[in-house]
Amino acid sequence: MMGQHRRKANGAVRIGLLGCGTIGGGVARHLLMQRHVLSRHVGCPLQLVRVAEIDLARARREGVPEELLTTDARAVVRDPEIDIVVELIGGTGVARQLVMEAMRHGKHIVTANKALLAKSGLRLHAVAQRHGVDLFYEASVGGGIPIIKSLREGFVANKIHSVYGIVNGTCNYILTRMAADRLEFDVALKEAMAQGYAEADPSLDIEGHDARHKIGILASIAFGQWIPQEAIHVEGIMRVTALDIQCAHELGYVIKFLAIAKAEEGGLHARVHPTLLPAHTMLANVNGVYNAIEVNGTPIGTTLFYGRGAGRDATTSAVIADIVDVARNVRLASHERLPTFTFTTRPRPLKPMSEVWSKYYLRCTTVDRPGVIAAISRELGSRNIGLTSVLLHETARGAYSTILFMTHRAREADVQAALRAINRLPVVKAKTVLLRVEPSEE
């Protein structure tokens, strides 16, 4: 069925909500309590008419009236009276089926589901286009930061060169605590869990999958071609140590967990990994659970977005903004006024990580003997990897030395080959630590 773009008898735009948990509860409350203000923003009544939730007691605690409640989400996506389905169940199973079915029934979609978008974005957009419905997902990246709207609307005049930043508040909190109190990773993680900043199972965050979902979505919009998750290189923060944070500090850097997408000669690449940033830069000074995303484009130059990256209030703000946008389109029958996804006519190749160029920090643990720096430098130099600085770091490790190497821009494959050779040197006594450095342009 094509989009049911007809006005209801009383001219209202009607919303069905799926999931009334942390975010859904905030959205339901806001829609109910602020309906008059929101209706004025839309230009016609905006009504929450159905709320599907497995745990009805939870929805009641959010003040959802009894007559709106149901446990049957499929009934909501099929309800001919509903214009917009707001999916806040999460996950990629049931949520995907419900969103697909809703679009086939002509409903516009608002969702915060980054995992769903990252995994099935291309297909979801195709179905949305086929059925002439809007698919909005501002809350999927950067919580309350309107980064998707900015990329789609505010930067429409631009050719985007890069989008990168801190998109996972949990990891940023952990790294901030490690730096502030010289904590090891495990200690900072436990603290984040105790504070409610990390999930009971934190793997999605600390292994980098959440950040990968987010940079995949941002890069896809920025570059106009859908970036598959498999093309994004990921390294989590589990192996960042207090020693590396201290060494970076002595070199004038801060370690942050960055999600990076760049358009360069030869193609696009996207990656997620702990990164050294010069301590004076704005991104390096984004602390705690905050997020910040930098966008570089022509003609705009550099812009930086900063704000709360998750949590009920910030995420609710983004979901409501999408609902109002879509409701305006419904009121004016101008669905797809803003194409949800504008595909470029000239997609670029995706570069594998081995072909990415970056600057590097290497921390080598070696015997304390003359000639060690020369031996390591030889391995780097023979692969065209130039050095910007070498620092002998004082560490209480008995007979061993810690030597820090900072490189010029080099190709990842060459650096990995050098690393393997360095680790084989008899003078090197522990696995060398490699971290990438941004900005990597010279």
Ligand SMILES: NC(=O)c1ccc[n+]([C@@H]2O[C@H](COP(=O)([O-])OP(=O)(O)OC[C@H]3O[C@@H](n4cnc5c(N)ncnc54)[C@H](OP(=O)(O)O)[C@@H]3O)[C@@H](O)[C@H]2O)c1
């Ligand atoms: N929390 C955040 O800060 C945040 C930030 C940005 C984006 N998001 C995204 O927002 C979405 C929702 O997250 P959340 O934190 O609100 O999750 P949540 O608290 O677990 O809420 C989901 C709710 O949906 C209910 N539900 C599950 N299956 C259902 C079904 N078939 N029909 C009706 N209700 C169903 C769940 O009930 P049961 O618990 O009984 O299963 C739960 O109450 C996710 O996609 C998440 O990635 C969250």
